[in-house]
Amino acid sequence: MLKTFRISLNNCTPSLQLSLLTLQEHNATWGSNHLTPSTIVKQSFQMTCQSVEELDAIVESKVREVDNKISNGNVDFIKQYLIQAMNYYDKYRSEVKNIGPTGKNPKYYCFQEAAYVNYKASQTLLRERIPKLPGFGGYKSAYSKIYHELIEMVEGQEHEIVQIKNCLKKKFCDDNLVLRLKSLKSPSTNQVRSLPGTTLTSEFKPKSTKPFSITIKEDYILVDQLYQLLKTNPIDILLVDLRSRQEYDLYHIEDGSGVDMSICIEPMSIRNGYTAEDLYQLSMAVNPDYERELFKNRSQYELLVCYGNHDNEATVKMFMTIMNKDTSLKRRCVYLKSGIKGWNQDLSFQNLKPNGYLTSTTEYFSNTPRHTITPKSSKSSSKLPLTTTSKPATTRTVGINNLGNTCYMNCILQCLLESDKFVSFFLQGDYKKHININSRLGSKGILATGFHLLVLSITKVSGKTVTPSSFAKDVSTVNKNFKLGQQQDCFEFLDFLLDSLHEDLNECGNEPPIAELTLEEEKHREALPIRIASTIEWERYLKNNLSIVEDVFQGQYFSRLECTACKSTSTTYNAFSSLSLPIPLDRQNVSLDDCFQAFCSLEVLDGDDRWHCPSCKKKQVALKKLGISRLPSVLIIHFKRFQVKWETGHIIKIDKFISYPFKLSMDKYWPEAQSEEELRNLEKLPSRNQNPPFNYRLTGVANHFGARTSSGHYTAYVQKSGQWCYFDDNAVTNNVDRHKIVNGNAYVLFYRRK
Numbered sequence: 164m165l166k167t168f169r170i171s172l173n174n175c176t177p178s179l180q181l182s183l184l185t186l187q188e189h190n191a192t193w194g195s196n197h198l199t200p201s202t203i204v205k206q207s208f209q210m211t212c213q214s215v216e217e218l219d220a221i222v223e224s225k226v227r228e229v230d231n232k233i234s235n236g237n238v239d240f241i242k243q244y245l246i247q248a249m250n251y252y253d254k255y256r257s258e259v260k261n262i263g264p265t266g267k268n269p270k271y272y273c274f275q276e277a278a279y280v281n282y283k284a285s286q287t288l289l290r291e292r293i294p295k296l297p298g299f300g301g302y303k304s305a306y307s308k309i310y311h312e313l314i315e316m317v318e319g320q321e322h323e324i325v326q327i328k329n330c331l332k333k334k335f336c337d338d339n340l341v342l343r344l345k346s347l348k349s350p351s352t353n354q355v356r357s358l359p360g361t362t363l364t365s366e367f368k369p370k371s372t373k374p375f376s377i378t379i380k381e382d383y384i385l386v387d388q389l390y391q392l393l394k395t396n397p398i399d400i401l402l403v404d405l406r407s408r409q410e411y412d413l414y415h416i417e418d419g420s421g422v423d424m425s426i427c428i429e430p431m432s433i434r435n436g437y438t439a440e441d442l443y444q445l446s447m448a449v450n451p452d453y454e455r456e457l458f459k460n461r462s463q464y465e466l467l468v469c470y471g472n473h474d475n476e477a478t479v480k481m482f483m484t485i486m487n488k489d490t491s492l493k494r495r496c497v498y499l500k501s502g503i504k505g506w507n508q509d510l511s512f513q514n515l516k517p518n519g520y521l522t523s524t525t526e527y528f529s530n531t532p533r534h535t536i537t538p539k540s541s542k543s544s545s546k547l548p549l550t551t552t553s554k555p556a557t558t559r560t561v562g563i564n565n566l567g568n569t570c571y572m573n574c575i576l577q578c579l580l581e582s583d584k585f586v587s588f589f590l591q592g593d594y595k596k597h598i599n600i601n602s603r604l605g606s607k608g609i610l611a612t613g614f615h616l617l618v619l620s621i622t623k624v625s626g627k628t629v630t631p632s633s634f635a636k637d638v639s640t641v642n643k644n645f646k647l648g649q650q651q652d653c654f655e656f657l658d659f660l661l662d663s664l665h666e667d668l669n670e671c672g673n674e675p676p677i678a679e680l681t682l683e684e685e686k687h688r689e690a691l692p693i694r695i696a697s698t699i700e701w702e703r704y705l706k707n708n709l710s711i712v713e714d715v716f717q718g719q720y721f722s723r724l725e726c727t728a729c730k731s732t733s734t735t736y737n738a739f740s741s742l743s744l745p746i747p748l749d750r751q752n753v754s755l756d757d758c759f760q761a762f763c764s765l766e767v768l769d770g771d772d773r774w775h776c777p778s779c780k781k782k783q784v785a786l787k788k789l790g791i792s793r794l795p796s797v798l799i800i801h802f803k804r805f806q807v808k809w810e811t812g813h814i815i816k817i818d819k820f821i822s823y824p825f826k827l828s829m830d831k832y833w834p835e836a837q838s839e840e841e842l843r844n845l846e847k848l849p850s851r852n853q854n855p856p857f858n859y860r861l862t863g864v865a866n867h868f869g870a871r872t873s874s875g876h877y878t879a880y881v882q883k884s885g886q887w888c889y890f891d892d893n894a895v896t897n898n899v900d901r902h903k904i905v906n907g908n909a910y911v912l913f914y915r916r917k
């Protein structure tokens with residue numbers, strides 16, 4: 164996810180600065196014989212580590228030291244430690260920048276390590292330790308401002324820390340032993356050749372590789388073939404990256420074994436008429452030693468594979484010509500067919516591993532779930548008649564009694580109950596096996612059980628009306644905002660209800676959160692077409708989110724920021740259960756289409772809203788664009804009728820009439836694949852109903868009457884077996900005239916995909 168909020172300590176907030184100024188004073192009270200926050204921070208500078216794991220151990224020890232100090236309620240200590248640690252982090256980072264990108268200065272890595280340790284220790288304390296402090300609630304409020312500023316500061320640095328970590332990993336990888344391994348090989352005999360003056364310990368001998376079986380007839384190799392070869396014969400292949408050093412350093416093809424058998428030869432250093440020896444002597448004159456060593460031993464590799472960007476085919480050809488005159492090679496040199504771009508696309512798939520895909524959600528719900536948890540109220544529910552028929556009895560119209568301002572709840576329930584797939588799920592007797600009481604964000608099944616009982620009573624109990632008192636009580640137990648007797652925004656209720664049901668029934672609600680993309684991975688994703696990127700993101704999302712709510716109501720939209728200065732972009736993909744659409748105010752007649760257009764229109768972020776561009780590394784004027792990337796089976800649309808007037812702080816209602824169709828096609832808002840290649844790649848991924856056409860039918864309209872959400876009244880139009888019904892709490896009107904449905908009070912629309 165994109166972190167747009169970044170602050171640097173150099174221009175940190177006044178309250179943080181004040182804390183820094185009063186630091187001396189505090190240190191005095193902690194006494195000089197004991198560890199002070201600053202001594203713990205400063206120790207970090209005396210180290211040179213061999214691995215990230217070693218660094219993490221130092222982080223752990225620092226966290227423990229701080230932990231010991233705060234166990235007796237010394238919360239000031241932790242605060243001062245955090246401020247100092249982040250201050251030092253900032254200092255080391257600027258030292259690194261002063262040295263420049265060469266990394267030749269030995270202090271360079273020292274500073275990187277120190278920055279890493281200070282950051283990681285702060286992050287661990289903030290994320291994991293502080294929330295566990297006994298007085299956290301009180302602490303949080305007493306230091307609320309500082310706590311939030313620290314959190315924001317630390318979170319805002321995540322991209323930097325990924326860079327630091329990558330840099331350190333590279334350094335650790337370049338350590339002498341690994342370096343030697345890179346240049347030592349004798350693949351045909353599987354024996355390790357020693358360089359003069361070195362002896363290898365057995366643990367660093369390359370594993371014996373399989374015979375090199377693949378036959379390459381052409382002068383190129385396909386992504387799949389290379390991927391296979393790198394897996395089976397990792398040390399038999401020498402990869403030659405024909406792009407700039409900068410691009411190579413950012414990302415290049417590796418075999419994943421941790422031993423990087425690749426070199427970079429920059430296009431500008433290759434000349435027509437060069438020989439392979441010229442490449443070594445001239446083109447690679449300034450390359451790192453181990454790369455030169457790898458190339459020097461090129462005749463020992465089974466295969467040389469070169470690749471470039473799609474725009475430097477000439478360089479690739481030139482390189483191929485040179486290498487094919489080199490008679491020492493075992494085989495003709497080949498190039499990677501679709502270049503680094505093709506590799507990147509496929510790499511993204513490999514991260515997802517085809518067998519790691521979830522089966523379709525629908526299929527999933529018909530199978531036996533993993534959770535077999537019996538919620539508290541299962542006894543009472545088992546007494547009620549259960550249905551096993553796939554067709555629920557929702558065609559019956561039942562009014563819902565108002566318990567005192569609960570019309571906001573009633574109108575939403577009536578609209579939701581029209582989704583038969585959703586309703587049948589709750590009518591099934593074994594729905595409770597899907598309740599995940601371990602779901603981190605769920606209500607331990609309270610709401611799902613309450614909703615199940617309500618659905619049962621509406622569909623099964625005889626009588627013209629139902630009284631949802633037990634459900635309303637469950638709602639107010641889970642969310643204090645929906646206290647009985649108070650009028651609420653029906654859309655907020657809908658949002659809360661779907662969200663809570665999703666979490667209660669989320670099969671993956673206790674899975675560890677999936678790792679955020681690294682900066683590199685994010686760059687790869689950014690280069691992918693939207694259809695593919697959004698599908699990959701959805702698969703990632705499903706690893707933590709799998710429920711009937713996700714299956715029926717959730718879609719996905721993307722938000723893309725583009726820097727106007729350097730044109731670099733950053734896209735985030737977000738799941739939605741409903742779409743909130745703005746209402747264009749500049750025209751007389753507004754249609755649903757106009758609202759979608761407004762939702763998707765370009766927004767310029769200027770002034771205070773400027774974007775911190777990660778490429779320019781400063782705030783820039785940016786263009787923001789939202790778009791829909793995946794469409795659900797039931798599409799819920801919310802009109803943003805309520806706006807805060809900043810001058811007065813009052814909420815005003817936009818009372819515009821918005822026309823909306825009974826039949827809605829969403830095709831033009833759904834981004835199609837742009838090329839044959841993209842389509843082929845998409846076929847490798849689960850489509851999950853993302854196939855046009857996207858034709859929807861209006862099934863429900865929740866209406867709001869009145870000037871504000873805190874007063875006023877809610878009703879609903881719902882289509883039941885072909886006829887429209889009007890629900891005004893317990894009063895039901897059947898067979899309503901069709902022309903009444905499209906009305907000026909419409910607030911939330913429900914469309915079902917055909």
Ligand SMILES: [Zn+2]
Nearest residue numbers: 726729776779
């Ligand atoms: Zn930029």
